[in-house]
Amino acid sequence: MTKLSVNINKIATLRNARGGNTPNVLTAAINCQLFGADGITVHPRPDERHVRYRDVLDIRPVITTEFNIEGYPSDEFISLVISVKPHQVTLVPDAHDAITSDAGWDTLRNRAFLTDIVAAFRKKGIRTSLFVDTNPVNIENAALTGTDRIELYTEPYAASFSGNAVKAIEPFIKAAELARELGLGINAGHDLSLENLHYFSECIPFIDEVSIGHALISDALYLGLENTIQMYKRQLV
Numbered sequence: 001m002t003k004l005s006v007n008i009n010k011i012a013t014l015r016n017a018r019g020g021n022t023p024n025v026l027t028a029a030i031n032c033q034l035f036g037a038d039g040i041t042v043h044p045r046p047d048e049r050h051v052r053y054r055d056v057l058d059i060r061p062v063i064t065t066e067f068n069i070e071g072y073p074s075d076e077f078i079s080l081v082i083s084v085k086p087h088q089v090t091l092v093p094d095a096h097d098a099i100t101s102d103a104g105w106d107t108l109r110n111r112a113f114l115t116d117i118v119a120a121f122r123k124k125g126i127r128t129s130l131f132v133d134t135n136p137v138n139i140e141n142a143a144l145t146g147t148d149r150i151e152l153y154t155e156p157y158a159a160s161f162s163g164n165a166v167k168a169i170e171p172f173i174k175a176a177e178l179a180r181e182l183g184l185g186i187n188a189g190h191d192l193s194l195e196n197l198h199y200f201s202e203c204i205p206f207i208d209e210v211s212i213g214h215a216l217i218s219d220a221l222y223l224g225l226e227n228t229i230q231m232y233k234r235q236l237v
């Protein structure tokens with residue numbers, strides 16, 4: 001069954017708006033797991049406007065499920081991940097000033113760079129995942145880096161889902177089948193929601209994990225965190 005990892009960056013964004021400790025990101029991580037999340041994702045960005053590096057260290061001991069740290073592999077990020085030793089690291093090609101991740105890796109151009117970083121994490125027993133779009137060249141070259149998994153960048157699926165769901169999912173099915181043939185595990189994330197998640201999961205039931213933040217935390221404002229997590233889990237095949 002596909003696992004649900006809840007990205008708690010939005011909780012930190014809300015906390016940072018006031019400078020205090022409300023809402024508390026540690027409590028959020030604990031509660032998401034109690035309410036059924038199969039994992040917690042954090043994405044420390046260089047300017048620390050969401051989850052901070054300090055949060056990542058503090059959250060580690062309360063993780064009872066799976067911890068996934070996402071980010072651009074700067075030297076600082078690599079040191080943080082190696083010291084925290086999460087279950088999984090997801091590497092994204094984010095520019096420093098990106099509002100959110102808005103593209104996958106060009107794995108052909110960055111293959112040598114990524115191969116070295118993937119090897120360094122794997123040596124420490126940390127599973128690796130590379131954020132990529134559905135272009136087969138990027139998936140084939142991701143496999144050549146030695147990564148354990150890819151994470152499919154689902155924003156284009158979410159953006160065209162309401163217009164033509166069949167057309168929107170098509171490149172994702174092809175990409176996921178190719179990744180599976182190449183022996184890669186497959187995660188997915190970005191703009192997945194209660195509206196589009198079930199169809200995604202039904203069409204690609206062999207996805208290992210989805211990572212969801214923005215829509216889930218927004219839904220929780222109206223539906224409550226426990227109820228929302230359960231609703232998202234029910235969308236997954």
Ligand code: PXP
Binds near residue numbers: 151191211213
């Ligand atoms: N995966 C990656 C690599 C991301 O950068 C993000 C956003 O931080 C997500 C998944 C989750 O996206 P969303 O917040 O739209 O659910």
